[in-house]
Every structure is written in C-alpha cells, then in structure tokens.
Amino acid sequence: MQKQDIAWCPGCGDFPIRAALEKVLRKLPVPQRNIVLTSGIGQAAKMPHYLPYSYFNGLHGRSLPLAVGIKLARPDLTVIAVSGDGCHYGEGGNHFLHTIRRRLDITILVCDNKVYGLTKGQSSPTTDLGTKNALAPRGNENTPLSPLALSLVAGAPFVARTFAGDPQHMEQVLREAILFKGPSVVDILQPCVSFNKVNTYAWYRGRVYKLEKQPGDRYEAIRLAESWGKRIPIGVFWRDGQFACRQGREIFRKPVTEEAVTRLLNLSCVMMR
Amino acid sequence: MEFNVLIGGEAGQGMFSVELELSETLSRLGYHFFATKNYMSRIRGGHNHHMIRVAERPVHALSGKLWDMVIAMDGAETERRHRPSLREGGVFIGTDRIGQIEAEAKDAFQEVTATSPILAGLILACLGADPVATLATAPDEPARKALAKGREFAARWGIEGRKALSPKAGDHCKLDGNQALALGALLGGCQFAAGYPMTPATSILHYFSSVAGEIPVHFEQAEDEIAALNMALGASYAGLRSMVATSGGGFALMTEGVSLAGMTETPIVMIDAQRPGPATGLPTRTEQGDLEFVLHAGHGEFPRVIFAPGSIEEAISLARRAFDVADRWQIPVFILTDQYLADSVQVLEGRVPTKILRREYPVFGAGYRRYEITDSGVSPLTFPGLSEARVEVDSDEHTEDGKITEVLGLRVRMVEKRLRKLEGLRKEAVLPTRIGDRRAATVLVSWGSNRQIVSEAVETLRAEGAAVSAAHFGQVYPLTPPMARGLARKRLICIENNATGQFERLLRRELGLKAAHRILKCNGECFTVAELVERVRKILG
Numbered sequence: 001m002q003k004q005d006i007a008w009c010p011g012c013g014d015f016p017i018r019a020a021l022e023k024v025l026r027k028l029p030v031p032q033r034n035i036v037l038t039s040g041i042g043q044a045a046k047m048p049h050y051l052p053y054s055y056f057n058g059l060h061g062r063s064l065p066l067a068v069g070i071k072l073a074r075p076d077l078t079v080i081a082v083s084g085d086g087c088h089y090g091e092g093g094n095h096f097l098h099t100i101r102r103r104l105d106i107t108i109l110v111c112d113n114k115v116y117g118l119t120k121g122q123s124s125p126t127t128d129l130g131t132k133n134a135l136a137p138r139g140n141e142n143t144p145l146s147p148l149a150l151s152l153v154a155g156a157p158f159v160a161r162t163f164a165g166d167p168q169h170m171e172q173v174l175r176e177a178i179l180f181k182g183p184s185v186v187d188i189l190q191p192c193v194s195f196n197k198v199n200t201y202a203w204y205r206g207r208v209y210k211l212e213k214q215p216g217d218r219y220e221a222i223r224l225a226e227s228w229g230k231r232i233p234i235g236v237f238w239r240d241g242q243f244a245c246r247q248g249r250e251i252f253r254k255p256v257t258e259e260a261v262t263r264l265l266n267l268s269c270v271m272m273r
Numbered sequence: 274m275e276f277n278v279l280i281g282g283e284a285g286q287g288m289f290s291v292e293l294e295l296s297e298t299l300s301r302l303g304y305h306f307f308a309t310k311n312y313m314s315r316i317r318g319g320h321n322h323h324m325i326r327v328a329e330r331p332v333h334a335l336s337g338k339l340w341d342m343v344i345a346m347d348g349a350e351t352e353r354r355h356r357p358s359l360r361e362g363g364v365f366i367g368t369d370r371i372g373q374i375e376a377e378a379k380d381a382f383q384e385v386t387a388t389s390p391i392l393a394g395l396i397l398a399c400l401g402a403d404p405v406a407t408l409a410t411a412p413d414e415p416a417r418k419a420l421a422k423g424r425e426f427a428a429r430w431g432i433e434g435r436k437a438l439s440p441k442a443g444d445h446c447k448l449d450g451n452q453a454l455a456l457g458a459l460l461g462g463c464q465f466a467a468g469y470p471m472t473p474a475t476s477i478l479h480y481f482s483s484v485a486g487e488i489p490v491h492f493e494q495a496e497d498e499i500a501a502l503n504m505a506l507g508a509s510y511a512g513l514r515s516m517v518a519t520s521g522g523g524f525a526l527m528t529e530g531v532s533l534a535g536m537t538e539t540p541i542v543m544i545d546a547q548r549p550g551p552a553t554g555l556p557t558r559t560e561q562g563d564l565e566f567v568l569h570a571g572h573g574e575f576p577r578v579i580f581a582p583g584s585i586e587e588a589i590s591l592a593r594r595a596f597d598v599a600d601r602w603q604i605p606v607f608i609l610t611d612q613y614l615a616d617s618v619q620v621l622e623g624r625v626p627t628k629i630l631r632r633e634y635p636v637f638g639a640g641y642r643r644y645e646i647t648d649s650g651v652s653p654l655t656f657p658g659l660s661e662a663r664v665e666v667d668s669d670e671h672t673e674d675g676k677i678t679e680v681l682g683l684r685v686r687m688v689e690k691r692l693r694k695l696e697g698l699r700k701e702a703v704l705p706t707r708i709g710d711r712r713a714a715t716v717l718v719s720w721g722s723n724r725q726i727v728s729e730a731v732e733t734l735r736a737e738g739a740a741v742s743a744a745h746f747g748q749v750y751p752l753t754p755p756m757a758r759g760l761a762r763k764r765l766i767c768i769e770n771n772a773t774g775q776f777e778r779l780l781r782r783e784l785g786l787k788a789a790h791r792i793l794k795c796n797g798e799c800f801t802v803a804e805l806v807e808r809v810r811k812i813l814g
Contacts, residue, residue, distance in 0.1 A: 007677070034658045038507070041668070049667070049676055054657035056510050057667040057677075058503065059533050065500035069507025069515070070657075072491055073465055077511065077658050095503075098496035251464050252512050252656075254489035255631055261459050264484040 006050055008043055013164035013190030017111055018050055020170035021082070025053065028078065028178060035078045036070055038063040040092060042118050044084035044111030044190075061091025064099040064108065071104045075248030080178060082109040086116050089125040089145055100154040100183045103246040107178045108185045110147065111164075113192035114199055121195035131198070148225035148237055151185040152218055157240035158184035159221065161233070163208050164191065165201045169234060176236060182245040189234070204232070211235030275328035276400040276436050277336060279355050280392070282346030285317040290389035291344070292323040295396055296618050298420070299327060300447045301410040302402055303440035307332045309617040311798065314472070314556040320350050327400055329441050331622050333584065333725035337801025339363065341436055342399060344392060346371055364399060364432050366392075377422060387419050394423020401437025442620050450614035450722070453585045454544060455480035457592025458516055459490070462600075462630045463542065465508035465515040467493045467501040469523060472556050473612035474546035477518040498523040502530035506539050510666060512656035514596045514632065518544040521563045522553060528570040531605055535575030537666045538603040538644070538652065538691065542595045547611040549797045558797030559613035561721055561770040564779070567607050568750055574688070576602070576695045579750040580703070581609040583724025586623040587747050588614065591703070597630050598701075602694050603654060609749070611770065613799040614722035637662040642673040646686060650693030695751060702753045709735060709742035715813065716763040718788060720746040720776050723768050723800060730805040739813055749776065752783040766790045766812060770799065 008014050025035055035053045039045035041060035048055030058066045063081040071079045081088075081099075088096050088110045099106060116122040121133045123140045126147065130139040151159045158180040162173040170188065177184040189208070191200050211233050215221040221238040280288045292308055299306045305328045312321040326332050339360035345351035345367050352367055359365055371388070374395075378387035397407050397420070404424060411417035427433040448456070455477050458466070468478045482492035491508075495501035498519055505515040517527065524545045534541045545567055549560035567579055578598055582588040592608060599606040637655050641662030645652045652673075657664045665675030670687060672678045706724070709731045719727045724745040734741045744760060746752075767777035767788040772795040780786040792808045794800055 031658070033661060033663075036511075036657045046677065048665075052663065054664040055666065055675075056507065056537070057669070058506070058537075059529055059668055062499065062503045062530075062533075065495065065503035066507035066510070068493070068500075069465070069467065069504035069509075070511040071507075072493055072504070073508035073511035073513045073515075074656075074658065094496055095500055098500070249489070249491060251489040251491055253634070256459055256462070256464065256488045256490060256629055258627060258629055260488045261456070261484070261629070264487055 007046055009194050011193040012043065013113060013192065014044055014047065014111060016164045016167055017170065017188055017190060018047060020167050020174060021047070022051055024171050024175045024178065025051065028175070030078050034076060035080070038066040038070065038079065038081045040083040040087035042084040042087045042116070044082060045087055047082045047111070061087050061095065063087065064092055064095040064106070067106045068099055068102055068104060071106055072248055074252055075250065078178065079105070080107040080109060082111070084117070085110055085112040085114065085126045085147070086124045089147060093125070097154050100151060100156045100185070102183065103244070104183060104248070105181050105245050106183050108183065109174070110185070110187045111190050112147065112187050113190045113196055115192050115196040117192050117195055128198070146226055147185070147187045149222050152222045152225060152238055156185045157182045157238070157243035158236070159225070159238045160184070160186045160236045161189065162186060163189045163204055163234050165204055166208070166234070169210065173236065180239065182243045189232070207232045208234050211237070214239060274436070274438055275326060275332065275336065276341050276438055277324070277326050277338060278342040278344065278396055279322055279324050279340050280344040280346065281320065281322035281351030281355055283318045284313060284315050284321050286346040287386065287389045288321055288323045288346055290386070291392045292325060294390050294393035295325060296447060298393060298397060298407065298410050300445065300620070302406055303442050303444065304438070305329065305331050305442040305620055307334060307617065307619055309335060309613065309799070312557050320347070320354065322351065322355065327438055329438055331442070331620065332729070333619055334729050335799065335801040337803030342366070342396065364435060366395070370430070374426060381422065382415060382419065387415070390416055390419035391423040391426065394420035395427050396423070398424040398427035398433045399435045401434045442622070445620050445622065447618050447620050448585050449476070449616060449618045450585065450588050450610055451476040451546070452480050453588035454592045454608065454610060457589040458542070458596065459484070460589065460627060460629050461593040461596030462514045462632060463516050463596050464490045465505060465513040466517065467495045467504040467508070468518050469495050469498050469501050471520045471523045473548055473615040474518040474520050474523070474544060476615065477544060477546070498526035499530065502527040502541070502543070505541055506530060506534055506537070509539050509541055510656070510664070512634070514540065514600060516542040516544065516596070518546065520546050520548050521550050521566065524563065524567070524570070531571035532573055532575070533668055534605040535571055535573065535577070535691070536668055539666070540599040540603050541605050542599050542608065543605060544608045544610065546615050547609060549795065555797040557612065559611045559722070559770060559799055560795060560797065561609070561611055561775070562795070564609065564749060564775040567609060568779070575691050576604050576698060577607065577750065578604065578698055578748070579607040579609060580747060581721035581749045582614070582747055583706070583719070583721055583745050585619045585621050586625050587724070589625045591747055593626060593630060594703070598698070600632055601651070602698060603651060604694060609721055611722050634659065636660045643675045644671060644673045644687065646673060646690050649697055650690045699751050699753045702751060702756065703748035705744045705746045705756055707742065707744055707759070711742055711759055713740040713742040714764055715739070715741045715766060716760060717741060717743040717766050717768055717809065718746070718780070719743065719768045720749050723770065726800045726802055726805055727768055729802045730809060733802065733806050734809060741809065746776070749779065752779065754784065757784040757786055760786055764789045766792060766809065768792045768800070768805065770794050
C-alpha cells in the first residue's frame, strides 16, 4: 500500500494502527475473503480503504448496525467495525451499547484520539474536562466518557485497551479481540498530531504500562478501567471465558419455499391461485 | 343484501376478539365480508369500535350506511356515539344484554372472555348463518358451545335470521393489509427484516417474525429506526433481500439511511405505514400524509420507486415486486400503506402471483468493481466471501472500485450512472388501474388504500347514471407519460386522505395533469363509500 494514497496527516496514529491491523488480519486463521470491515465517518473510519478486504464504509456512527446486519445475514463472515471515538461513542453511542448486548461475534475497534480530527479539533466524548478548542473556547464542560468501564457495564465479554505507539502490544490485543467469540471492544489510545497537543506519543509513553494479569472479576476490571492519569493500564481488562456467543443462523443460499410459506401463514387458499 | 355491524367499547373489553372470532368464522363459512377498526392509542379505556360488513357480493370498504346492529360492550359511550346511526328495525345490544351474556360466560365457561365467541355466535345467528355449518367451524368443544350459546341468545331475543344472508364467496382466505405485505415480502424473496415497533407498521414485523423460526428468514428488533435500516442495509450488502417497516416518525429517523442506500446502491425495501402527523400525531388513525416526505426523503439525488397498494391482492403483488425492483436496480424501493389498509381484514378474491422470486449469486474475480459504470447504470452486484472479489462500498462519492474520490469529473459520471437507472425504471413502471367506463367524462383519481372505496363509489354513481370512472395509482413514483393516457382531457377529481392534496400536486408536476377538484379528508378516519359518493355528487352538481 503506497503511503501517498492515504488521506491521513503525516504522523497520524492511524498509520501504526493500520499496519498492526493489516498484519493481524493477514495471519488470521480464517479465509481472507471472509473478512469484512465496517466503518462510519471520521479519520479512523477511512481505515478500510487502506486494507485489502471487503468493506462497507457507511454513515457517521452507523458502523455497528451495519456490522450486526452483516453478521446476522452471514455468520460465516468475520466482521470488524473500526471507527473513532466520535463515531463509536458519540454519534453511534446508542448502537455501541446495544451492539454489545446483541452477543454477536463482532469486533469493535475504537481509534480513540480524544478529539474530532476530520472536523478539525472539536471535543469528542473522551475529551478531557477543560480542554479548549474552537467550539469550546472556555474549555470542554463535559465529563469525559470512560469507554472501558462503559463497555464492561454494558456487558461486553471482551474489553481491552492498547496503544498506537506499541505495535507489538496492538497486534497481540487486536488478534485476541478478533478471535474472541463474542462482542469485543478495543479502545486504542492514539495521538492526533494535528489537534490534540496534550495526549502525544511522548505523553502516553510516560504513562502507559502493561497489565501483567487480567483482573479477577468484572468489578475489579471496572475499577481498573476507571484509572487514568499518571499511570494508564493497557492490555486485556476483561475476557469472559464462559461467554455464550449468539450463533447466527444459516440463511444465505437457503431459499424459502412456497410450501413453507403456505403452511406457516396458513394460506393454502392464496397459494393455490 | 348486506349486514353491517358495529361493536364498540373501551379498549380491553374484547371487541377485537369478537372481530377475530367473527371474521374467522365468516371466512370458514364462505361469506364475503370486510372488517376494519377505529381505535385509540391506549390499552385500556377510551372508546374503540370495530366494524364488519357482511355481504352477498365482494365488499372491500365501509358502506357508510346505517348499522344493522350495534353492540355496546361499555356503558353509555357506544350507545351515545353510534345508536343514532342504527337503522330503523336494527338490533341494539346494550349493557343489559351484554351483562346477561357475561354472566352466562362466567357461569357456563368459567371465564368472562367467553363473551367474545358468544357474541360472534349471536351475530352469525342474526345474519342467518347455517347453524350446523357454523358449529362445524369451531376448533374445539368450548368454542362450539359458545357459538351455540350465542344462537340461543339470538333466539331468546327474537333476532335470529333478522337479516339473513347466504355465503357466496366460496373457499377463500382473508388477510389484513399488513399480513398481505409480509406475505408479499416473503414471496419477493425477502429473508431479513429489522425494525422498531411503531403503530401501524408493527404487525408487518409480527407476521414476518412469526415465521422466522421455521424458515430461513431473520427478524431483528433494533435499538432504534436508524439502526434498523442500517442493519437491513448490512444484511442486504451481505446477500439477503432485506426490508424495514415503520411509520412516519420512525421513517424520519431512517432518512439518512435512505440516502446511504441511494449512494451505496444497496437494494432495500422500506415500508411506511402512514398515520396522521406531524410528530406523534394520531398514533392509531389513518392518513396519506407522507407521500411528499417519502418522495423527497434523503439528501442528495438518486433514483427511487414508490408503490402504494390499494387492495390486498395489490399489497401482495407490489410488495413481491418491490424486492425484485430493489434488487435488480440496486435502489431503495418504498411501499406506502396506512393504518386503514393495515387494519382492514378482507377476503381475497383475485389471483396473486405466488412463485417466490430468487436472486442469482454471480461470482466475479479479483478485478471486480462494485461500481463499474454501465449503460443501464446498474453495476454487477455480488456479496463478500463468495470469491476473490472484494465488495467495497462507500458512503462518500467513490471510484468504480468503491474508494473515496474527489475527482470531480468522476463524480459527475457516477451521478449520471446512478440517475440513468431511472430510464429503465420508467419503462417498467406499473400503470394505473382503470375502473369503470374509460369514456366517462369524470375520473376519480386515487392512490394507495382508497382504491376500493373509490371503486365501489364509481359503481354506485354509475348506477345513478353519472358518467364517472376511476384511475388508481399503485405506483406513485416515478410517474410516466403512459400513465396519463386517457386522463388529459378528463375532469379529474383527486381523492386523498390528507389536508393538502399531495398526489394532486405530484400529478401536476410530473405529468402536467391538473385535477379540477380534490376530495380530501384528514380527520384520521378512512372514507366510507356513502361519504365519497355524496362528495362526488356535490361536485357533479
């Protein structure tokens, strides 16, 4: 993939995320043709254009219902929804909650740069309190969302955080998330070189640390998910080994028959005509 | 000869059960009938009424004449509202008699719900249904007992055979409008529906999901209408013929997805079961107020087709066709129905196509381009995971292989490619149904659910010697010149359930047809035949 084809700013955190994702997908133990990406709108949502797989790049916030429809129609496909914090947590916030609840095998990747990049630097759901920008000249007045805690409370059976500045960690976590059978959420800490002057690579590098072991239960995971500041944990926060993933039904290429419709709707009279 | 009965009461008092019992038995006995309802947006209390018209010939509308029988399940409200419309010599079943039936229900059947089948038995006795045949329709002993008990009450009150009709419909089946749409969807090869409950569309989803467990069909209840449409578009992208069904308010949320379907050329069928707006409006009443909304829904320019079935047969056949059109042309196709058609139970006399339409699964190689520019505007369609072909779909303006582009020349070619489909779509447009003598100077023009009310009105007016015919549009967009054939020099009267004459405006804009008169109604109720005849008479002078 030639770098000049890509519409991101030089140095954007999306580049290493793309590279890690490409590596992971290439080595995934599923037929390459069965991988489908969905995305919404934003810088991160351009991701599928730069990867050699089928994709549906839809509307802002709507990558998840697209993913749900694809997975329900075709359980044979490996479905990954990739978008940014604004798309998944803001415009698509309702879908984020309910896609987790649907218990389908969908991977939700959030390129979280704590700012709106495509629209030039406005507050996102994860922007820190007090951050100043063009639409919040007196500083952001909203409490930032805690994506991992939210995912855990919503019932996500796989919740992780990784960092765009650590390719190996990203690959490991992304692979584990995609292979997990159920809705998995990965919040990827990602610098925005154009609009987020605080949360830079250097800022993160001085704070992130790898979890040595997964928290013992969901409540411990939630407590850990709430920690942010001087020390920022990355890794798999919660993985429910007992999770019962909803199995999609084989519908595609299984046509409905006239006889079945007649019988089920008790409409023999219609069908005879 | 016909028999018109109204059953009124508070929500939850069992009027709907009486309608169901009665229509089921009428159907089994081979009677022609039509049933519809008028209900409030509440689960208990208020005033609802169910209207059933039984006849010795096909009937598909409310006559609007005086009632032969009024049954008041409540205290005074039904009597106050409807007794004045009871014909002289008609039967009134009021509180006293309902009390006797309820007491009997509790006594003989240990439950007050047995009132409904007893009342059905009473009505059947009153309209002269054969006693032996009636009992033979009962599925079990308690049902048989209840029907017989109803006849006993009729005999006791001296109303047995009060207005005797013969069953003349033969073997048939009955469907309501939403059932017909769900059936049409299945016949159109639809295998996926997503939705969020909203009256009066919900029962389409009920019917669809009721069969989903046993055949390869899936229904998903979405968190909101935005999600519903996006799920359906995802399923369509993945290879299933898909639909959503909602009412105007839900459709409002879907409009960004309409535009997405237009840009990504993803086949989709969207049903809008209209109810009076704006906003929440009258949630359980009828209106044809969303035509212009659906016509213009979605930002940007892209082709679409809108169907508006006017009968049960047409609901089945146009819904079936909608999936085929959406799939072949890769466009959003809309079906406009309304509460009136949705909640009307009708006997199916006509023929409907019953072969299930299926889609081919073309396979392409690695050089596949989802948006290849073609003469027809239709690009080759395949689905992910079937071959090395990658299916790349984008809501931005895109290249032939689905990548974001800002090459403006290509943008223009893509716009033209998408809009070129309209040429083909216009060629296969469904022409209006002409009713009555085409030579008549006056033509009643309608669309959607008014078709059969207008049809009976034409019959009545012609019997009086008026030179009137009708044209019903089952496809309301695109409108094509052949549709206007034989209408240009006529005196047109456009009939619509809305306040501003939306279709009349569309006719003028698209076909240059100017209606001389409009007959509009926006109180949330359907037209009755008598009412329509009266309003046409006034115009004819």
